[in-house]
Amino acid sequence: MKHGKKYNEIAKLVDRTVAYEPNDAIALVKKTAIAKFDETVEVHIRTGCDGRHAEQQIRGAVVLPNGTGKTVRVLVFAKGDKLAEAEAAGADFTGGEELIPKIQKDGWLDFDVVVATPDMMGVVGRLGKVLGPKGLMPNPKAGTVTMDVTKAIQDIKAGKIEYRLDKTNIVHVPVGKVSFTEEALLENFNALMDAIVKARPSALKGQFLRSITLASTMGPGVKVNVTKF
Known part of the structure; x- marks a missing residue:
């Protein structure tokens, strides 16, 4: 080089x-x-x-x-009360099944981290081919598959x-x-x-x-x- x-x-x-x-x-x-x-x-x-x-x-x-000095955009896959909790905690985007075609077909990727509640991993799994190669797939080891979406969002936003x-x-x-x-x-x-x-x-x-x-x-x-x- x-x-x-x-x-x-x-x-x-x-x-x-x-x-x-x-x-x-x-x-x-x-x-x-x-x-x-x-x-x-x-x-x-x-x-x-x-x-x-x-x-x-x-x-x-x-x-x-x-x-990190960087503004991080967080997408949360959840349903019911957890959607409202994610919004209150400062998630930039929230949703469920309706986001699948937007990401798969429209190529929407305006987020840096994906968080999902365990009951949504069946849905998120369908995005494996898109999110996996970009390192965006939620993972329990990274704390991005969790029921405690408030803590996950706060930690991510804090750096x-x-x-x-x-x-x-x-x-x-x-x-x-x-x-x-x-x-x-x-x-x-x-x-x-x-x-x-x-x-x-x-x-x-x-x-x-x-x-x-x-x-x-x-x-x-x-x-x-x-x-x-």
């Missing part, structure tokens, strides 16, 4: 041979973010897991203490993020925006790492965390010291 002159100049600030302490890495990420928009700060964690084995899968969610292994056994998650203070980003990063460390599969033998890289949307990657985790 070819980079421009500006990027190459900025990239020189990062020593590729050094694994930085988290606070130093965050300071560098902020310093090397030079885009004209408020870039997202992302963490990329390479694990020693083999996601082809179910017992080595990692999936869960964590509420970042300082949020709850989901983490999971991709096909190459790497976890990619946002931990805030470049405009956040270093302290706020560090708190979010530590909250995420606590959750990831606790999620270590018991079936895994050998090293769990192979590498951790922090980067802004358009900036260079900064390696983080893995040993403390």
